[in-house]
Amino acid sequence: AQKVTQAQTEISVVEKEDVTLDCVYETRDTTYYLFWYKQPPSGELVFLIRRNSFDEQNEISGRYSWNFQKSTSSFNFTITASQVVDSAVYFCALSEALLTGANSKLTFGKGITLSVRP
Amino acid sequence: NAGVMQNPRHLVRRRGQEARLRCSPMKGHSHVYWYRQLPEEGLKFMVYLQKENIIDESGMPKERFSAEFPKEGPSILRIQQVVRGDSAAYFCASSPLDRGARLQETQYFGPGTRLLVL
Numbered sequence: 739a740q741k742v743t744q745a746q747t748e749i750s751v752v753e754k755e756d757v758t759l760d761c762v763y764e765t766r767d768t769t770y771y772l773f774w775y776k777q778p779p780s781g782e783l784v785f786l787i788r789r790n791s792f793d794e795q796n797e798i799s800g801r802y803s804w805n806f807q808k809s810t811s812s813f814n815f816t817i818t819a820s821q822v823v824d825s826a827v828y829f830c831a832l833s834e835a836l837l838t839g840a841n842s843k844l845t846f847g848k849g850i851t852l853s854v855r856p
Numbered sequence: 857n858a859g860v861m862q863n864p865r866h867l868v869r870r871r872g873q874e875a876r877l878r879c880s881p882m883k884g885h886s887h888v889y890w891y892r893q894l895p896e897e898g899l900k901f902m903v904y905l906q907k908e909n910i911i912d913e914s915g916m917p918k919e920r921f922s923a924e925f926p927k928e929g930p931s932i933l934r935i936q937q938v939v940r941g942d943s944a945a946y947f948c949a950s951s952p953l954d955r956g957a958r959l960q961e962t963q964y965f966g967p968g969t970r971l972l973v974l
Contacts, residue, residue, distance in 0.1 A: 773962070773963075775965070781945065781967065781968055782965065782967040782968065783899075783947060783949075783965035785962060785964055829899065842912070843889065843901035843904055843912060843914075843915070844889075844901060844949075844963060846891075846898040846899040846900070847898055848897065849898050
């Protein structure tokens, strides 16, 4: 069974601070996919990044960076120089690779509410 | 290039009524997923459909809930005889046809339908 744990429930930082959102996952599959989604106060879900289990290269996109560590089953997300617009709920999600090659469901963590104060 | 469309955005029903939630996937996407977000909880998978087929309904409640994705038109999530516990945000996501080889496609989410049962 798959499981995603986001142990932090709420984080509050002051603008321009760096912040790291933790994500730990469990899966018995050797091939799997990890995702981060952002849910701003308006309520929609915005895709941020996807990482395949066979690609451990870390990624940076502007102020966002992701650290994937298979050895610790973690896929952490860092926002550098946070801004008020980063205030949102952030979800980490996991999907397994089916033998059929078909798409499969996402298993989400409970989300981390990030508040960035001016 | 329109994203995933969901309507209505807000729906109010009285106990015992039926709720119909619609989802039009992104252009070129043939897979649709429904998720439910209960208050204070993360997103939970409900059902995964392709055109005219239910691929995975492992997250669907056994009674009162049904989903379809007809050959023409949007996907419909139907809740019969709604109860207060059905109040939640229902999100639809879509993804392209999978490329096989156990390669999961990214799911892109719609804005959600907020269902309130009085």
